[in-house]
Amino acid sequence: xxxxxxxxxxxxxxxxxxxxxxxxxxxxxxxxxxxxxxxxxxxxxxxxxxxxxxxxxxxxxxxxxxxxxxxxxxxxxxxxxxxxxxxxxxxxxxxxxxxxxxxxxxxxxxxxxxxxxxxxxxxxxxxxxxxxxxxxxxxxxxxxxxxxxxxxxxxxxxxxxxxxxxxxxxxxxxxxxxxxxxxxxxxxxxxxxxxxxxxxxxxxxxxxxxxxxxxxxxxxxxxxxxxxxxxxxxxxxxxxxxxxxxxxxxxxxxxxxxxxxxxxxxxxxxxxxxxxxxxxxxxxxxxxxxxxxxxxxxxxxxxxxxxxxxxxxxxxxxxxxxxxxxxxxxxxxxxxxxxxxxxxxxxxxxxxxxxxxxxxxxxxxxxxxxxxxxxxxxxxxxxxxxxxxxxxxxxxxxxxxxxxxxxxxxxxxxxxxxxxxxxxxxxxxxxxxxxxxxxxxxxxxxxxxxxxxxxxxxxxxxxxxxxxxxxxxxxxxxxxxxxxxxxxxxxxxxxxxxxxxx
Numbered sequence: 001x002x003x004x005x006x007x008x009x010x011x012x013x014x015x016x017x018x019x020x021x022x023x024x025x026x027x028x029x030x031x032x033x034x035x036x037x038x039x040x041x042x043x044x045x046x047x048x049x050x051x052x053x054x055x056x057x058x059x060x061x062x063x064x065x066x067x068x069x070x071x072x073x074x075x076x077x078x079x080x081x082x083x084x085x086x087x088x089x090x091x092x093x094x095x096x097x098x099x100x101x102x103x104x105x106x107x108x109x110x111x112x113x114x115x116x117x118x119x120x121x122x123x124x125x126x127x128x129x130x131x132x133x134x135x136x137x138x139x140x141x142x143x144x145x146x147x148x149x150x151x152x153x154x155x156x157x158x159x160x161x162x163x164x165x166x167x168x169x170x171x172x173x174x175x176x177x178x179x180x181x182x183x184x185x186x187x188x189x190x191x192x193x194x195x196x197x198x199x200x201x202x203x204x205x206x207x208x209x210x211x212x213x214x215x216x217x218x219x220x221x222x223x224x225x226x227x228x229x230x231x232x233x234x235x236x237x238x239x240x241x242x243x244x245x246x247x248x249x250x251x252x253x254x255x256x257x258x259x260x261x262x263x264x265x266x267x268x269x270x271x272x273x274x275x276x277x278x279x280x281x282x283x284x285x286x287x288x289x290x291x292x293x294x295x296x297x298x299x300x301x302x303x304x305x306x307x308x309x310x311x312x313x314x315x316x317x318x319x320x321x322x323x324x325x326x327x328x329x330x331x332x333x334x335x336x337x338x339x340x341x342x343x344x345x346x347x348x349x350x351x352x353x354x355x356x357x358x359x360x361x362x363x364x365x366x367x368x369x370x371x372x373x374x375x376x377x378x379x380x381x382x383x384x385x386x387x388x389x390x391x392x393x394x395x396x397x398x399x400x401x402x403x404x405x406x407x408x409x410x411x412x413x414x415x416x417x418x419x420x421x422x423x424x425x426x427x428x429x430x431x432x433x434x435x436x437x438x439x440x441x442x443x444x445x446x447x448x449x450x451x452x453x454x455x456x457x458x459x460x461x462x463x464x465x466x467x468x469x470x471x472x473x474x475x476x477x478x479x480x481x482x483x484x485x486x487x488x489x490x491x492x493x494x495x496x497x498x499x500x501x502x
Contacts, residue, residue, distance in 0.1 A: 022066050023066055023337075023340060025066065025067050025344070025350055026068050027070065027340070027350060028072070029071045029072065029097045030074060030086065030089060030097070031046070031073045031098075031099040032076040032085060032086070032098065032106070032110060033046055033100050035075050036077070039102075040257050040325050041102045041329075043075075044308065046326055047073070047307075047311075049300075049329055049330040050099075050333060052303050052304060052307075053331075053333035053334060057334070069333065072089070074086075076100060076101040076102075076103070078103030078176075079105065080109070082106040082109070083106070096350045098122070099329055101123065102325060104178070104182055107126035107141075108131075111123075111137070111138050111140065118354055119140060123143060123144065124143075124325045124327075125145065125325065127145065127147045128148060129147070129182070132377065139357070142361065143378065144335065144380055146289070147186065148183050148184075148185065149379075150379065151287065152187040153190065153382070154384045155191065156190055157403050158386075158421075162422075164194075164222050165221060166220045168196075168199055169187060169226075170213065171226045172201050172203055172226065172231065175202075179226075183256075201227060210234065217244060218248075221423055222250045233269070237276060237277055239280065246283075246424070249423075250420075250421060252285050254287050254288075256324065257324060267281040267395055283420070285386060285388045290385040291369065292383070293369055293370070297368055300330070301322050330367070330368050331368060334367065335363070335365065335374075336360070338360075338363070340359075343355045360374065361375070383403065385402050388420055
């Protein structure tokens, strides 16, 4: 009889095994994204990617096929709307997962509250350096896109590789979303051992003070820029006319989001300055995200575009293009599914936000465009490409080097030209000073003057030392004589005392 019961128990265990290997759960998702399509991470751009991720999970038939995401979108205008939407929706039922916000100021308040409520947050934004501290108020934040600090590692690697020591960070300051401020903040924060200075260009200024900008550029080796493409062009033209693009400085612009608003290196405007701009841009290099596209990515792109056409979205000309935000939020769905499945296998539920967050960190998985690696702090390791103009006649760019964040390696490609990254003309010989020293060179005259000053100082020091030493000796002699007399008197008194006792 006992053996029969054992067989029955084993049979039930075998039957129940699939229930443990396949996670079945309904997940309430709150996506905080702007409705305004001028944002690269608007609802219209991201929604088709989330739908594609859900279809992919279900079609795979794997352990995550039973996870059903109920996505609720709320407008996030990069201000307080996201926080209010989270508070309002949580009056009834708190979400199991929050996607977004992307903008730093909106994300800060949402992540603080979500961490307090034990709700995981995955964002393809919140890239500022301040979010790297996950020990307190940002404990539940996972960043599925490389942060600005990760991007800064690319510059740190290049500075070490090329032995550069100084840089000026030129950035556009709008005093609102402050995208370029946060972008270059990562470089400034990571490269504290170098001589780094900053220069802010305010958006509301009608005219660039290129003279002042060039004055700040003149004494630095590297110029790193983050601003609108038209302003980068204006600065490069001014630098070229001043002769600063002939190896005096190495110029970079940062373009992570595949948008012209961040200075994508295009020199052509169809005006009379195009030829001169092409020559100037031969000295400009661009740091951008490395793209390692899988065959599935092409299908992903087509499906996203089809969904947008079906939705009848006509006010967004470039919404069909896939940027890092669209990719990131797609991969966020996959990452959460993997972490939820792992947490539930360990006996936790979808309400154990801290445990699910931990399961997302320090993990590598296959995303829609390639491998996705997150570090132990829940931040995605970034791979970045360095682009340079390789055909100066046509003015075309190509990737010349790559930086791989997971192992910190900087690798140059066959198209790399060392001359474009070598500083020349910076250490010019000093002008000869006219000889007005009666036949003596400047160095000889300086040596005589310094020798005379030192000799005088040594004589004065010896005089005062000798005088002080003589006074000290005389004082010590007087003191010794006094002490001797006292000692002799004390000894005689002691002898007399002893004799009296005897």
